[in-house]
Amino acid sequence: xxxxxxxxxxxxxxxxxxxxxxxxxxxxxxxxxxxxxxxxxxxxxxxxxxxxxxxxxxxxxxxxxxxxxxxxxxxxxxxxxxxxxxxxxxxxxxxxxxxxxxxxxxxxxxxxxxxxxxxxxxxxxxxxxxxxxxxxxxxxxxxxxxxxxxxxxxxxxxxxxxxxxxxxxxxxxxxxxxxxxxxxxxxxxxxxxxxxxxxxxx
Numbered sequence: 134x135x136x137x138x139x140x141x142x143x144x145x146x147x148x149x150x151x152x153x154x155x156x157x158x159x160x161x162x163x164x165x166x167x168x169x170x171x172x173x174x175x176x177x178x179x180x181x182x183x184x185x186x187x188x189x190x191x192x193x194x195x196x197x198x199x200x201x202x203x204x205x206x207x208x209x210x211x212x213x214x215x216x217x218x219x220x221x222x223x224x225x226x227x228x229x230x231x232x233x234x235x236x237x238x239x240x241x242x243x244x245x246x247x248x249x250x251x252x253x254x255x256x257x258x259x260x261x262x263x264x265x266x267x268x269x270x271x272x273x274x275x276x277x278x279x280x281x282x283x284x285x286x287x288x289x290x291x292x293x294x295x296x297x298x299x300x301x302x303x304x305x306x307x308x309x310x311x312x313x314x315x316x317x318x319x320x321x322x323x324x325x326x327x328x329x330x331x332x333x334x335x
Contacts, residue, residue, distance in 0.1 A: 141233055141257055144175040145211045162190065165281035165282060165326050170194040170248065172328055173277045179203040183227065184234045184254040184266060185263055187211075189218030198227035206239075208232050235262045243273040250279045260313050267314030272335035276315055278306075280327040287327075301327065 170191060175181060178201035183191050184209030195205045205227030215229050232238055234249075235257065247266050256262040262274050266276060280287065284302070289297050300306060306329060307317045315331035 141210055141235075143287060145326055161183075162281040166191050166250070166279075167194050169250075169279040169281075169326065169328050171274055171279060172200055172259055172330065173198070173248065175199050175203075175246060180243060181206070181246045181248060182237075182244050182266075182269070183207045184240075184247050184249040185209055185255065186218065186227075186229070186251070187214045188221060189215075189223035189227070189229070191248055191250055192218070192223045192226040199318045204228075206230060208234055208237065210234075235265055237265060237269050239269045243266055244270045244274060246270070246275040246277065248277045248279065250281075252311070255280050259309055263310065263313035263315065267333055270333045274333040275318075276310075276331045276333070277333075278327075278329040278331075281323045281325075283324050283327045285322075286324045 135332070156257050175195070175198035179199045180203065181195050181335045182328055183195060183206065186192065186209050189207050191228070192205055195202070199205060207218065207223075207227045208230040210231070210233045213233060215231055219226060219231060230238065232253070247270060253259065270276065278301075282290070283300060286297050295302075298305070300309070301322075306320070310317050310331050313335055316334055318330045318332050319328075321328045
């Protein structure tokens with residue numbers, strides 16, 4: 134999937150065609166999502182955005198972490214994915230926004246954290262897009278870049294090898310984050326999960 138165009142129109146077309154059976158294709162990802170969200174350390178009352186939320190698989194776990202007094206937002210640019218989220222009842226766990234994460238309809242510093250599952254490889258302008266996420270997060274807030282399998286396992290799933298220019302490789306991702314308002318706090322790339330945590334500078 135890394136080689137798919139990251140043009141927003143192409144991303145929307147790709148996910149629209151797969152929305153209806155997306156959850157069925159990955160039925161065992163629930164525990165990985167739960168572990169990824171747990172690693173963020175969200176607290177009751179926090180405000181969190183699931184950026185590129187897709188069918189909203191993370192929304193129930195995010196809601197459980199921030200409690201009824203917290204705020205959970207799910208943003209995606211593909212209407213068909215949000216439709217699946219609604220049909221699965223996940224809109225009960227968070228407010229769904231049909232929007233591009235490159236242009237969030239949010240005030241500066243309003244969020245405590247951003248969770249992005251599979252997000253980084255679909256950003257059309259990674260540096261600018263990560264700066265936009267940073268804009269919406271308070272100083273000291275967190276960004277979690279997550280995938281339920283690691284880079285090697287994901288590459289094998291698509292019948293290819295990891296390449297040095299992979300944006301998610303630590304030597305590439307650390308300076309990208311640093312130039313976009315984030316300081317990498319931890320980097321995990323295992324077969325069972327990919328998880329990068331970064332802190333909003335400022």
